[in-house]
Amino acid sequence: MKNRGFEVAKGYEDKEIHLPVRKTAHSAGYDIEAAEDIVIPKYYPGIPPTLVPTGLKAYCQDDECVLLLNRSSGPKKGFLLANSVGLMDSDYYGNESNDGHFYFAYFNCSDHDIFVKKGDTIGQAVFIKYLLCDRDKSIGKRIGGFGSTNEKK
Numbered sequence: 692m693k694n695r696g697f698e699v700a701k702g703y704e705d706k707e708i709h710l711p712v713r714k715t716a717h718s719a720g721y722d723i724e725a726a727e728d729i730v731i732p733k734y735y736p737g738i739p740p741t742l743v744p745t746g747l748k749a750y751c752q753d754d755e756c757v758l759l760l761n762r763s764s765g766p767k768k769g770f771l772l773a774n775s776v777g778l779m780d781s782d783y784y785g786n787e788s789n790d791g792h793f794y795f796a797y798f799n800c801s802d803h804d805i806f807v808k809k810g811d812t813i814g815q816a817v818f819i820k821y822l823l824c825d826r827d828k829s830i831g832k833r834i835g836g837f838g839s840t841n842e843k844k
Contacts, residue, residue, distance in 0.1 A: 769801025
């Protein structure tokens with residue numbers, strides 16, 4: 692039985708994607724690499740965040756989720772997560788829309804474009820358990836991918 696982990700997402704099988712690792716025995720986060728070269732343009736009002744593909748999907752137990760976090764060095768390099776913290780629910784894995792492929796949504800708060808190379812560490816992922824409220828009766832089913840929480844059947 693699989694508990695939690697990472698797999699290469701569909702369409703990235705032959706792209707030499709590295710599965711995430713923790714750098715030390717006491718690290719909470721798994722370092723995530725960019726799946727391809729990409730430019731994150733410097734910020735100006737109205738610019739959308741740049742979605743940096745990882746080529747990965749993550750699986751976990753039904754009462755767990757995955758947090759997508761900036762690295763501690765990210766802000767000094769200009770990386771600013773557009774949603775502050777990404778949250779990936781367990782039912783995001785293998786969804787119909789995109790197989791569960793997750794991205795990091797970044798703004799660039801430096802004064803120049805940021806050039807990300809394939810294999811650069813762009814963020815980290817942390818698996819956590821969560822609790823439910825009394826009388827929780829959620830029964831919806833995810834039908835979409837990125838940003839699809841409200842698209843449940």
